[in-house]
Amino acid sequence: MKIRKILIAAGLACSVLGMGNLAAASEWKEIRIGVEATYPPFEYRNAKGEMEGFDVDVANAICGKLDAKCVWVEQSFDGLIPALQARKFEVIHSSMTATEARSKVIDFTDPLYAIPTQLIAKKGSGTLPTAESLSGKRLGVLQGTTQEAFAKKAWGKGGVQIVSYQDQSQTYADLRAGRLDAALLEKPNAIAGFLVTPEGRDFEFVGEVLSGDPILTNEIAMGLRKSDVKLKEAINKAINELAAEGTIAEIAGKYFQPGEIGLMQAK
Incomplete structure (x- = not known):
C-alpha cells in the first residue's frame, strides 16, 4: 500500500468506440x-x-x-x-x-x-522512523503493502519486530492495546481510520514523511x-x-x- 502532494489522474471515455480497434x-x-x-x-x-x-x-x-x-x-x-x-x-x-x-x-x-507514508506512535513516546529508535520495538504494517516491504528492508535487520496484518483495523486495535509500539501507514488512512477517532486521540504522526526510497514512490x-x-x-x-x-x-x-x-x- 504508498510523499504527500495532490496531483491528478482520472478520466474515462463515455464510449470506447472512438478508441481505434477497441471493442464497444x-x-x-x-x-x-x-x-x-x-x-x-x-x-x-x-x-x-x-x-x-x-x-x-x-x-x-x-x-x-x-x-x-x-x-x-x-x-x-x-x-x-x-x-x-x-x-x-x-x-x-x-x-x-x-x-x-x-x-x-x-x-x-x-x-x-x-500518497505519503508516515509513522504513528503514542503521543510523547519519542519514537522516530529510524532503525535506532525502533530497535527492540514492535512495528505494525499491512501485509502485502509497500509499507511492509520498506519496513523489512530498512529496519528488519535492525532489531525491529515487524508485525504484519491482513486487516488495517487490527493494526489500530493492537496499537490501542499496547501490543504495538508504532505503525507505518499511508498518511490519509492513518488520519481517517484512526487519528481522528476517539480511539486514536492518544496517538500522533512521528518524524517526517518517508521518502528517498524507490519502494515508496507511492x-x-x-x-x-x-x-x-x-x-x-x-x-x-x-x-x-x-x-x-x-x-x-x-x-x-x-x-x-x-x-x-x-x-x-x-x-
Whole structure:
C-alpha cells in the first residue's frame, strides 16, 4: 500500500468506440473490482454496509464512462494479485502502489494519485522512523503493502519486530492495546481510520514523511492482468477524461483536505 502532494489522474471515455480497434463499451456490462474494504477513506463499508470511499467513487465514475456496472469483490490486500490472476475479478482498485516488482506480474493503468507514508506512535513516546529508535520495538504494517516491504528492508535487520496484518483495523486495535509500539501507514488512512477517532486521540504522526526510497514512490494505479489490453486502454482513456473534466479533483475534495494526496495530471 504508498510523499504527500495532490496531483491528478482520472478520466474515462463515455464510449470506447472512438478508441481505434477497441471493442464497444457494451463489451463490459459489469467490471468486477477487487478491494480490501477496511481502508478508509479509500475503500470501506459505511454504517449501512454500503461500499464507500475515494477509490470507490473514482471507480464508479470510470464504470459510468464505460456504461458498465462496478461489482465489488472483497479480498485481503495480500491476496489481491493472486485473486486477479485466478480471474475472481478484472481489476484491482485498492490503493495499490504500482511498483516495479508488481509490474512484473500484473499490468497497471496510468497512475491516479500519490500518497505519503508516515509513522504513528503514542503521543510523547519519542519514537522516530529510524532503525535506532525502533530497535527492540514492535512495528505494525499491512501485509502485502509497500509499507511492509520498506519496513523489512530498512529496519528488519535492525532489531525491529515487524508485525504484519491482513486487516488495517487490527493494526489500530493492537496499537490501542499496547501490543504495538508504532505503525507505518499511508498518511490519509492513518488520519481517517484512526487519528481522528476517539480511539486514536492518544496517538500522533512521528518524524517526517518517508521518502528517498524507490519502494515508496507511492504512485497508485489500478491493476489488471497483462492480457486485458483492451480493458486497460479503455480505463486509461476514461481516467484521463475524468481528470481533464476535473471530476477526480472534485471527488478528492469530498475525502481529503487540499494537498493531502497528490492527484496525477491528465495526459
